[in-house]
Amino acid sequence: xxxxxxxxxxLAALALAIFIQPATAADTPDPAxxxxxxxxxxxxxxxxxxxEDFVNGPYSLNEDxxxxxEEKEQFPPYEFALEAGKEMFATPFRNGKxxxxxxxxxxIGIRQNYPxxxxxxxxxVTLELALNRCREANGEAPYSYVKDEMASLTAYMAFTSRGxxxxxxxxxxxxxxxAYEDGKRYFYTRRGxxxxxxxxxxxxxxxxxxxxxxxxxxxxxxxxxxxxxSEWSGMGTTSxxxxxxxxxxxxxPLDPQSDEYRDLEYFLSYMSNGLPxxxxxARP
Amino acid sequence: xxxxxxxxxxxxxxxxxxxxTMPARAASEADFKAAYAAAxxxxxxxxxxxxxxxxxxxxxxxxKKSASAGDFDAALAAAKEAEALxxxxxxxxxxxxxxWKDAVIR
Amino acid sequence: xxxxxxxxxxxxxxVTEVQALIQHPMDTGLVKDAKGDLIPAHFIQQLTFxxxxxxxxxxxxxxxxxxxxxxxxxxxxxxxxxxxKIAWVDNTGATDTMMAKIQ
Numbered sequence: 351x352x353x354x355x356x357x358x359x360x361l362a363a364l365a366l367a368i369f370i371q372p373a374t375a376a377d378t379p380d381p382a383x384x385x386x387x388x389x390x391x392x393x394x395x396x397x398x399x400x401x402e403d404f405v406n407g408p409y410s411l412n413e414d415x416x417x418x419x420e421e422k423e424q425f426p427p428y429e430f431a432l433e434a435g436k437e438m439f440a441t442p443f444r445n446g447k448x449x450x451x452x453x454x455x456x457x458i459g460i461r462q463n464y465p466x467x468x469x470x471x472x473x474x475v476t477l478e479l480a481l482n483r484c485r486e487a488n489g490e491a492p493y494s495y496v497k498d499e500m501a502s503l504t505a506y507m508a509f510t511s512r513g514x515x516x517x518x519x520x521x522x523x524x525x526x527x528x529a530y531e532d533g534k535r536y537f538y539t540r541r542g543x544x545x546x547x548x549x550x551x552x553x554x555x556x557x558x559x560x561x562x563x564x565x566x567x568x569x570x571x572x573x574x575x576x577x578x579x580s581e582w583s584g585m586g587t588t589s590x591x592x593x594x595x596x597x598x599x600x601x602x603p604l605d606p607q608s609d610e611y612r613d614l615e616y617f618l619s620y621m622s623n624g625l626p627x628x629x630x631x632a633r634p
Numbered sequence: 635x636x637x638x639x640x641x642x643x644x645x646x647x648x649x650x651x652x653x654x655t656m657p658a659r660a661a662s663e664a665d666f667k668a669a670y671a672a673a674x675x676x677x678x679x680x681x682x683x684x685x686x687x688x689x690x691x692x693x694x695x696x697x698k699k700s701a702s703a704g705d706f707d708a709a710l711a712a713a714k715e716a717e718a719l720x721x722x723x724x725x726x727x728x729x730x731x732x733x734w735k736d737a738v739i740r
Numbered sequence: 741x742x743x744x745x746x747x748x749x750x751x752x753x754x755v756t757e758v759q760a761l762i763q764h765p766m767d768t769g770l771v772k773d774a775k776g777d778l779i780p781a782h783f784i785q786q787l788t789f790x791x792x793x794x795x796x797x798x799x800x801x802x803x804x805x806x807x808x809x810x811x812x813x814x815x816x817x818x819x820x821x822x823x824x825k826i827a828w829v830d831n832t833g834a835t836d837t838m839m840a841k842i843q
Contacts, residue, residue, distance in 0.1 A: 384738075384739075387739050387740050388739050391739045534738070535734055538734040538735070538737040538738055539730045539734040540726060540730050540733075540734070541685060541726070541730070542687060542688070543687045543688070543689045543690075543719070543722075543723075545726065547734070547737065549737050553737075553739065597688055600687050600688045600689050601685070601686070601687060601688065602686035602687065602688055602691060604684060610684065
């Protein structure tokens with residue numbers, strides 16, 4: 351009788367153990383599964399929006415704003431920065447070499463491959479970082495990550511990739527997976543006195559307003575960068591956007607191109623794989 | 635009305651009222667320095683966690699400004715607020731270490 | 741030196757639609773630089789579009805217009821192949837003009 355009781359309670363305990371699964375994510379990151387879940391979430395939330403349209407941010411969710419944007423796209427505000435970028439890209443360094451010498455395919459039509467995981471270095475490399483490394487390798491001073499020159503250069507490179515699907519690779523390397531997971535952690539972590547995470551605005555509230563702005567969905571958000579923002583009266587880099595997002599939540603920003611920002615860009619870009627590059631973009 | 639007509643009670647009430655709205659004594663530079671050091675230490679910890687708040691930085695700066703102007707009451711209050719903000723940012727960083735996982739789209 | 745004026749004018753036979761993007765800082769004179777000094781006011785005061793000697797669009801601007809202004813308007817009485825003249829004058833006395841063909 352006692353043995354039977356023990357056996358029964360043992361079996362019950364085992365059954366209970368099988369049913370109680372850990373509530374947190376699996377130990378090994380599964381970027382492909384994450385990306386699918388990410389995409390499905392937004393497609394389900396906005397069934398009328400075509401998948402490729404998410405790269406247009408608030409314009410994919412607001413009819414009136416879309417109309418104004420389409421009109422302006424005939425004569426877009428980023429035109430001056432784009433032309434400046436084209437000229438900068440073609441101008442040789444003092445040693446006679448050009449940006450084309452640093453990049454595959456001469457730097458044309460490659461923006462969709464950035465950021466990538468550099469296996470030799472063991473870190474994520476973004477387009478902005480690669481551009482400055484190119485400059486330094488050729489004896490030129492690096493550009494500020496948050497000012498006009500870098501914005502113009504990346505605007506031109508994005509333009510040459512317009513329409514191409516985002517194509518970020520996360521190799522089956524524990525360091526790459528760790529960087530990816532770090533970016534994911536950053537995205538979902540609340541920060542600043544306002545206690546917002548990137549997700550608070552771009553996952554929970556896309557299409558809704560924060561003061562006078564309409565929030566963009568996180569899906570495709572990297573594809574339009576760099577952007578001409580009317581608020582900035584000018585072109586701004588990805589770095590600038592990450593820095594200002596931080597300060598807007600009253601968090602002290604990290605240095606541009608710090609590890610966490612690079613990892614964040616890596617994660618977010620991977621989430622938007624398959625969606626077309628729409629940069630350079632224009633936003634309110 | 636009986637209270638108002640009673641002179642002793644009114645004086646007592648007035649004294650208690652004044653005592654409640656004023657600090658026991660004016661803040662000294664030493665008080666401020668101790669509070670500022672505590673706030674700075676907390677902010678340093680927040681910095682190590684990559685989770686400083688802009689408002690903490692601004693409040694620390696305001697505390698320093700008041701102190702150099704000689705207003706140690708305001709400086710002390712600001713230093714205490716800065717410490718509270720810094721501690722809150724540390725709490726945020728430590729609790730978010732695990733809580734972020736709950737927000738992930740699955 | 742490249743022109744500061746980009747313009748596109750398209751006629752549908754009856755109505756000509758004009759879009760222009762002008763490169764200009766449009767500084768208000770109220771903004772301070774990193775050192776704390778005021779950036780002097782520098783903005784377009786008058787913008788004109790002329791067709792066959794007739795002014796079809798005239799704008800009196802001030803510091804409230806944002807940087808790199810964009811203008812769009814329509815007018816009647818022009819045909820494909822006609823010339824459109826655009827000119828601006830700013831508060832420093834600087835000017836720029838451009839001739840465009842109506843498409």
